[in-house]
Amino acid sequence: TQSTRPQRILGAVQQNATRGDPRSVVRAIDQYCRSQEWAMNVGDEKGCILDSVVSEVNPSTVLELGTYCGYSTVRIASLLPPHAKLITLEFNPKFAVIARQVIAWAGLEDKIQLVEGSSGDLIPKLKEQFGVKAFDLVFLDHWKDRYLPDTKLIEECGLLRKGGVLLADNVICPGAPEYLEFVRSSPRYESQYFKSHLEYTKVEDGLEKSVFLG
Numbered sequence: 713t714q715s716t717r718p719q720r721i722l723g724a725v726q727q728n729a730t731r732g733d734p735r736s737v738v739r740a741i742d743q744y745c746r747s748q749e750w751a752m753n754v755g756d757e758k759g760c761i762l763d764s765v766v767s768e769v770n771p772s773t774v775l776e777l778g779t780y781c782g783y784s785t786v787r788i789a790s791l792l793p794p795h796a797k798l799i800t801l802e803f804n805p806k807f808a809v810i811a812r813q814v815i816a817w818a819g820l821e822d823k824i825q826l827v828e829g830s831s832g833d834l835i836p837k838l839k840e841q842f843g844v845k846a847f848d849l850v851f852l853d854h855w856k857d858r859y860l861p862d863t864k865l866i867e868e869c870g871l872l873r874k875g876g877v878l879l880a881d882n883v884i885c886p887g888a889p890e891y892l893e894f895v896r897s898s899p900r901y902e903s904q905y906f907k908s909h910l911e912y913t914k915v916e917d918g919l920e921k922s923v924f925l926g
């Protein structure tokens with residue numbers, strides 16, 4: 713029977729990456745998606761910007777909205793200090809099944825908790841269910857029209873610490889105009905745009921980094 717794109721991405725990881733080597737997992741996915749078929753990973757160009765923000769924040773707790781095949785999950789977790797934790801939310805159970813195997817291949821199961829469901833339902837439960845106090849970094853990469861409502865929800869639930877960072881993918885393509893307008897005009901955020909390109913293409917896209925001032 714016909715395989716799915718996430719299944720083919722997992723196959724590329726299992727064939728070309730070394731077990732327990734997260735960077736080889738990242739490289740294998742990028743090589744596959746650049747040469748065989750496009751997929752909506754943050755990719756290598758925006759991935760380098762992601763790496764620099766993660767390294768600068770050096771977070772103890774990270775929330776990722778939108779796991780897909782686990783590319784950015786693995787990329788972020790590979791840079792975290794020893795006891796740091798990353799919680800990633802994925803709505804699509806078929807993506808979650810693949811992402812769990814990519815995360816396992818990278819050997820990062822101990823750092824990553826993948827939770828299935830929608831952000832609107834799960835964010836209010838993160839404190840009580842997962843013992844989260846507050847996040848140092850939130851990577852937004854899910855439905856683009858959920859970036860703003862979920863940012864407000866994260867604030868309302870007291871899940872973002874003062875000085876915590878929101879990093880949003882795709883603020884140009886597909887775009888998150890209401891989110892951009894909000895974080896760039898709000899006195900409670902200090903925002904910065906990192907111009908780049910849509911993964912594996914020459915189309916403009918970028919990441920928006922917003923520091924929560926409390």
Ligand SMILES: O=C(NCCCCCn1ccc2cnccc21)c1cc(-c2ccc(F)cc2)cc(O)c1O
Pocket residue numbers: 752753754777778779780801802803804829830831832853854855856858881882885886910911
């Ligand atoms: O749509 C994108 N991502 C979101 C996928 C669905 C997320 C669903 N989901 C996951 C967790 C979760 C929690 N709660 C609710 C919903 C949730 C995306 C698209 C493009 C893209 C596509 C075509 C094109 F021509 C140009 C660009 C590029 C990207 O980099 C992207 O990230």
Ligand SMILES: [Mg+2]
Pocket residue numbers: 752753754853881882
């Ligand atoms: Mg994206």
